[in-house]
Amino acid sequence: MHILVSVVLVVLFLVAAIVAVLALFTLLIARRVEKDILPAGRFVDVPGARIHLLERGHGPALLLVHGLTGTLGDFTYGLVDRLATDFKVVAVERPGSGYSVRAPGASASLPAQAEVLAALIEKLGLDRPVVVGHSLGGAVALALAQHSPERIAGLALVAPLTHPADVPAAFRGLQIDQPWLRTLIAWTLATPVGIVKGDELLATVFGPEAVPADFVTRAEKRITLRPSHFIAACADLAAVVESLPAIVQGYGAMRLPVSILYGRSDRILSPRDQGETLAAELPGAQLTVIEGGHMLPATAPDRTAQFIREAAARARA
Numbered sequence: 001m002h003i004l005v006s007v008v009l010v011v012l013f014l015v016a017a018i019v020a021v022l023a024l025f026t027l028l029i030a031r032r033v034e035k036d037i038l039p040a041g042r043f044v045d046v047p048g049a050r051i052h053l054l055e056r057g058h059g060p061a062l063l064l065v066h067g068l069t070g071t072l073g074d075f076t077y078g079l080v081d082r083l084a085t086d087f088k089v090v091a092v093e094r095p096g097s098g099y100s101v102r103a104p105g106a107s108a109s110l111p112a113q114a115e116v117l118a119a120l121i122e123k124l125g126l127d128r129p130v131v132v133g134h135s136l137g138g139a140v141a142l143a144l145a146q147h148s149p150e151r152i153a154g155l156a157l158v159a160p161l162t163h164p165a166d167v168p169a170a171f172r173g174l175q176i177d178q179p180w181l182r183t184l185i186a187w188t189l190a191t192p193v194g195i196v197k198g199d200e201l202l203a204t205v206f207g208p209e210a211v212p213a214d215f216v217t218r219a220e221k222r223i224t225l226r227p228s229h230f231i232a233a234c235a236d237l238a239a240v241v242e243s244l245p246a247i248v249q250g251y252g253a254m255r256l257p258v259s260i261l262y263g264r265s266d267r268i269l270s271p272r273d274q275g276e277t278l279a280a281e282l283p284g285a286q287l288t289v290i291e292g293g294h295m296l297p298a299t300a301p302d303r304t305a306q307f308i309r310e311a312a313a314r315a316r317a
Helices: 002-036 110-124 136-147 169-174 179-186 190-206 221-225 227-249 271-281 301-316
Strands: 042-046 049-056 061-065 088-092 130-134 154-158 258-263 286-290
Touching: 002 190, 002 221, 042 110, 049 110, 061 110, 061 136, 088 110, 110 136, 110 227, 130 136, 130 301, 136 154, 136 227, 154 301, 169 190, 169 227, 179 190, 179 227, 190 221, 190 227, 221 227, 258 271, 258 301, 271 286, 286 301
Parallel strands: 061 088, 061 130, 130 154, 154 258, 258 286
Antiparallel strands: 042 049, 049 088
8 A cells, every 4th residue: 555655656746747847848938939029019908908019000090810829920921011001000919819918817709809809999099990800810800890890991801710610630739628727738738849840730720832931930930839828829719619600690780891812722711611601691791712821911911912902992982
């Protein structure tokens, strides 16, 4: 009996030691990343969140909202400078992503994120911006259009999530329901796995197109190695599964101009199931399909910027 107890104690000690080492490694990586990558913009406090955002240019307002596990870098890599010649561009990091912070206990649901954006629009004094939503950001933009249609002029959706779908393989590691388990994994396995598997995961998300050689550096994607980013992404994924069906039910009543852009070879979201279906359900929606995959803002920035300009002109006509 004493031997069994001793074995159990040794095993528990070893497990605790491994967890401690991984947590220390994660902390050191997070601190190094924060030292190397400083916030690119400024912070604005709204109910439920502290939002990190970047503002560029002058003119009619565009509000750019990234997707699952995304950051400002998804837009600063190729889009922001192209659009800032004609628009006031406000690119945001959604609550919990990048340097944005979700308030303790705040919901990650699509309506809750829409409320955050509505409050942000009011606080910044934006005059009915056109909201550009990429991937999961498209679902958030659609929720905003239902929640506060009077605050926005229209939507320009790039490879948007619009209907319930199977979780893509690249994101299945985020399917963690228990908050305590998300925190444990965030502080132990998520960072080393992200370092080892990062290039492979990016290749999956970009495929069949190649990841630009300078994307990780110029888009400052190492910021996603922080534990808080992983925890927020898990919460986002769980919340969208729960709240997207109710958003879908409201499509028939929407009257805002909506433009949709999809890459024909998108491997993350189906252009047919997401893009064509939305265009059929939304009165007056317009769908454009081009060559490319899921990460059009980075792989086809000129064509994406042109689409956004055309969507903005249509929304403000």
